[in-house]
Amino acid sequence: MAHHFAILAEGLxxxxxxxxxxxxxxxxxxxxxxxxxxxxxxxxxxxxxxILTTLLQPDAGHAxxxxxxxxxxxxxxxxxIGLTGQYAAVDEYLTGRENLEMFGRLxxxxxxxxxxxxDELIERFDLVDAANRTLKTYSGGMRRRLDxxxxxxxxxxxxxxxxxxxxxxxxxxxxxxxxxxxLVSDGTTVLLTTQYLEEADQLANQIxxxxxxxxxxxxxxxxxxTQIGGERLDVTLARGSDINAALRTLGAYSxxxxxxxxxRRFISLPIANGxxxxxxxxxxxxxxxxxxxxxxxxxxxxxxxFLTLTGHVAEASAGDEMNNAARSERSKExxxxxx
Amino acid sequence: xxxxTNLPAALPRTGATxxxxxxxxxxxxxxxxxxxxxxxxxxxxxxxxxxxxIQPIMFVVLFRYVFGGAIAIKGxxxxxxxxxxxxxxxxxxGSVSTGIGLAADLQKGIVDRFxxxxxSRSAVLTGRTIADLVRNAFVVLVMLVVGLIVGFRxxxxxxxxxxxxxxxxxxxxxxxxxxxxIGLLVRNVEAAQSAGFIWLFPLTFASSAFVPTASMPGxxxxxxxxxxxxxxxxxxxxxxLGQPVGATGWQALAWCVGIxxxxxxxxxxxxxxxxxx
Numbered sequence: 001m002a003h004h005f006a007i008l009a010e011g012l013x014x015x016x017x018x019x020x021x022x023x024x025x026x027x028x029x030x031x032x033x034x035x036x037x038x039x040x041x042x043x044x045x046x047x048x049x050x051i052l053t054t055l056l057q058p059d060a061g062h063a064x065x066x067x068x069x070x071x072x073x074x075x076x077x078x079x080x081i082g083l084t085g086q087y088a089a090v091d092e093y094l095t096g097r098e099n100l101e102m103f104g105r106l107x108x109x110x111x112x113x114x115x116x117x118x119d120e121l122i123e124r125f126d127l128v129d130a131a132n133r134t135l136k137t138y139s140g141g142m143r144r145r146l147d148x149x150x151x152x153x154x155x156x157x158x159x160x161x162x163x164x165x166x167x168x169x170x171x172x173x174x175x176x177x178x179x180x181x182x183l184v185s186d187g188t189t190v191l192l193t194t195q196y197l198e199e200a201d202q203l204a205n206q207i208x209x210x211x212x213x214x215x216x217x218x219x220x221x222x223x224x225x226t227q228i229g230g231e232r233l234d235v236t237l238a239r240g241s242d243i244n245a246a247l248r249t250l251g252a253y254s255x256x257x258x259x260x261x262x263x264r265r266f267i268s269l270p271i272a273n274g275x276x277x278x279x280x281x282x283x284x285x286x287x288x289x290x291x292x293x294x295x296x297x298x299x300x301x302x303x304x305x306f307l308t309l310t311g312h313v314a315e316a317s318a319g320d321e322m323n324n325a326a327r328s329e330r331s332k333e334x335x336x337x338x339x
Numbered sequence: 340x341x342x343x344t345n346l347p348a349a350l351p352r353t354g355a356t357x358x359x360x361x362x363x364x365x366x367x368x369x370x371x372x373x374x375x376x377x378x379x380x381x382x383x384x385x386x387x388x389x390x391x392x393i394q395p396i397m398f399v400v401l402f403r404y405v406f407g408g409a410i411a412i413k414g415x416x417x418x419x420x421x422x423x424x425x426x427x428x429x430x431x432x433g434s435v436s437t438g439i440g441l442a443a444d445l446q447k448g449i450v451d452r453f454x455x456x457x458x459s460r461s462a463v464l465t466g467r468t469i470a471d472l473v474r475n476a477f478v479v480l481v482m483l484v485v486g487l488i489v490g491f492r493x494x495x496x497x498x499x500x501x502x503x504x505x506x507x508x509x510x511x512x513x514x515x516x517x518x519x520x521i522g523l524l525v526r527n528v529e530a531a532q533s534a535g536f537i538w539l540f541p542l543t544f545a546s547s548a549f550v551p552t553a554s555m556p557g558x559x560x561x562x563x564x565x566x567x568x569x570x571x572x573x574x575x576x577x578x579x580l581g582q583p584v585g586a587t588g589w590q591a592l593a594w595c596v597g598i599x600x601x602x603x604x605x606x607x608x609x610x611x612x613x614x615x616x
Contacts, residue, residue: 016616053455056615078457089452091376093383098376105372106458108365110358134383150452 005064006031006158006189007052012061014047014213021047023213024061029191029206031157034184036204036221037193044213045193046086049162052191053083066158079107082151086163089147092135096127096146099135103150114153121149125179141172148179159183161192165199177202197221197300209309216309225300227308230255231274232298233281237265238291246290253281256308265293270300270308362459369459373466377440378473391436392478395429396485402549403489410550415580419493422486423503423576424548426479427568430511431543433475435535437515438522440467442531445523445613454614464606468515475511479504495581503578506591510571513595516602520609542568547576567594 007029014022022044029035039045050056052065054074063070068077090099097118104114122131125145135143144164151159161180165173180203184190194200200207201221209217209224217224233253237246243262250258250269258269271277274297285292300308360368381388399421407417444450444463453463483491495503522531545559546552546569552560563569574591577584 050451055451055454075457078455081455083452083455085448085451087448089448091380091449092447093380094376098379102372102376103452103456106369106453106456106462108360108368108457 004031005029007035007063007065007191009048009052009063010061012048012051012063013059014044014051014056015059021213022051022058022061025210025214027052027191027208027215029189031189032184032187033205034180034190034192034203036200036207037191037210038195038197038200038207039193039210040195043210045210046162047213048210049083049085049160049191049193053081053160054078079154080156080158082154082156082159084144084147084151084159084161084164086166090135090143090150095132095134096122096138097131099146100150100153104153107154109153117153121152125149139172141168141175144168144172144176145179148176152183156188158189159191161190163193163195166195173199211309230300231271232300232304233269233271233274233278234294234296234298235267235269235285235292236294237267238293240265242290243267245288246285249284249288249290250281252284253277268304270304271297366459366461369462370465370469373453373462374469374473377467377470381474387436388474388478391432392481394432395425395478395482398428399425399482399485399489406549412551414582416490416492418486418490419580420551420576421549422482422491422493423572423579424546425482425486426507427510427572427575428543428548429478429482430475430507431514431539431568432536433471433478433511434514434518435532435539436474437467437471437518438520438525438531438535439528440471441519441522442525442528446527450614461607464519464610468512468519471515472508472512476508479507493579493581495579499578499581502588503575506571506578506588506595507575509595510567510591513598513602516599516606519606520602523606523609523613542566547572567591567598570594 005028007027009025009027012022012025012027013020025044025048027035027037027048037045037048047056051058052063052070054070054077057071065077066080068080070077091102094102100118100121101114104117105111107114109117122128125148127142127146127149130138130142135146138146148161148164164180165176168176177199180190180192184203190203192200192203204221207219207221207224208215217227219227233250235246235250237243240262243260243265246267247258247260250267253269253271255270255272258267260267278297282295402421402425403418407421410417412420441463450463454460493500518535521534525531525534545555545563546566547563548568552563552569555563570587571591571594574584574587576582577587
């Protein structure tokens with residue numbers, strides 16, 4: 001084999017009751033790179049991460065992480081991976097230092113080493129002032145930093161970050177990106193799941209787009225962007241009766257199939273060289289007697305990727321709704337805690 | 340923020356490797372680390388312990404002064420009779436916190452982190468039940484002091500006390516393993532709280548905790564005299580009051596061992612089932 005894959009998954013399948021979470025998922029990440037896994041809630045991202053980190057057994061398929069089979073050698077593998085999930089999985093009633101020391105001991109470091117490692121990580125992650133406070137007093141960004149620090153105790157060669165910045169403010173998000181980029185430059189292989197195209201864009205060498213439990217597209221960020229078209233033009237009409245006239249006019253500029261939401265009097269279309277074409281679009285719409293409430297030229301979002309690649313808005317299945325309910329419950333709890 | 344560049348390697352670069360230890364060593368070490376974590380939380384959330392201690396204190400005061408005058412006990416005072424019942428009820432109610440603690444950890448996602456570490460898989464359960472054992476011992480001590488204040492005058496020997504407290508804590512430990520699967524099988528902390536208490540009320544009240552079983556009607560009396568809570572209360576009572584224990588001691592011990600033999604595997608099964616999704 002020409003490449004050394006730190007993460008390799010082939011044909012992973014997993015079913016929960018009626019929900020088929022994974023339908024033959026394939027993933028591969030070369031050593032020292034970031035693999036971005038993009039997808040909406042319920043796409044199977046978290047299920048894939050849970051299988052690759054030995055928390056869950058696949059129904060079918062095969063996966064190796066750091067050269068170890070996840071089903072046959074879970075114990076050896078756990079010493080070589082770090083996992084930071086969507087919800088800061090740290091103890092909020094312990095201090096930052098107590099958390100890190102506890103996890104160090106659970107990685108089976110001798111007491112002295114665990115303490116020393118905790119001190120190092122506290123310093124590197126800019127938590128010195130907060131080290132002896134319980135996590136209840138931490139901000140969301142501080143918690144995520146501590147959570148990430150906890151998964152770096154043994155400097156694992158492979159790191160799994162499941163939506164590491166969901167719910168963070170922009171400043172904390174950029175801070176996390178810097179930390180992750182630093183780890184990768186030190187040789188760590190990272191699997192990063194995210195709902196944000198921008199995040200994958202910033203960090204990932206390779207991106208896979210997952211929907212309905214399988215990969216629907218893959219490539220570099222640039223390749224994906226080209227695949228889904230350059231820009232999007234969103235138009236909201238003042239009168240619903242103008243829809244047909246607007247569609248006729250916009251059709252000349254559209255770089256693909258426009259999406260229409262009649263009730264919202266809304267049209268969205270891919271457009272090439274949007275900024276240059278915009279004056280003409282506005283003139284033509286005006287000449288056709290179409291009155292506008294809103295006009296917006298923007299970069300494509302993940303939603304557009306899904307619309308383009310799958311032809312439908314990603315739907316949450318029953319199982320996902322349950323997950324979402326549990327999630328919102330958890331995040332509610334967290335809000336209470338931070339408040 | 341350029342905090343993470345040049346992260347040092349995990350271990351001191353002295354070429355040293357951590358000492359090799361046996362599997363049993365790590366099983367015990369992991370359990371104790373998680374027990375310590377659970378115990379550290381107690382002083383950080385003092386209201387939890389305070390309220391779970393106030394409840395039995397209220398029972399002592401209410402039964403001692405409100406019902407005590409109306410209940411005559413052969414051979415000893417009512418408060419002497421009452422305290423063994425209070426002790427056992429206290430450790431039995433302590434099993435609810437085992438379920439609550441596990442449900443809370445599952446809900447918060449920290450169990451996933453534990454399971455992604457190279458630690459012993461049993462530690463989440465044993466760490467919890469060991470912490471609750473320590474907590475029970477503390478609450479029993481508080482109840483003993485409260486009892487002494489309201490007139491509890493036990494006459495058991497030192498050996499009797501050791502046997503009595505030992506049996507008491509063993510029973511509490513066994514019931515923790517009954518509380519564990521409840522917390523593992525329900526959806527959230529609130530459900531763990533209510534489900535954890537439901538089965539305890541009939542067992543602790545239809546027992547010899549507060550009144551002699553002889554005053555109960557037929558079927559209830561039969562149930563009360565043969566169920567484990569009564570047997571443990573009777574044995575603990577005899578031990579600490581210095582009365583002959585007879586076969587009750589062995590029967591109570593057998594119940595504790597039997598509960599552990601059934602509910603430890605059941606808890607492990609419930610844990611695996613809950614975390615396999």
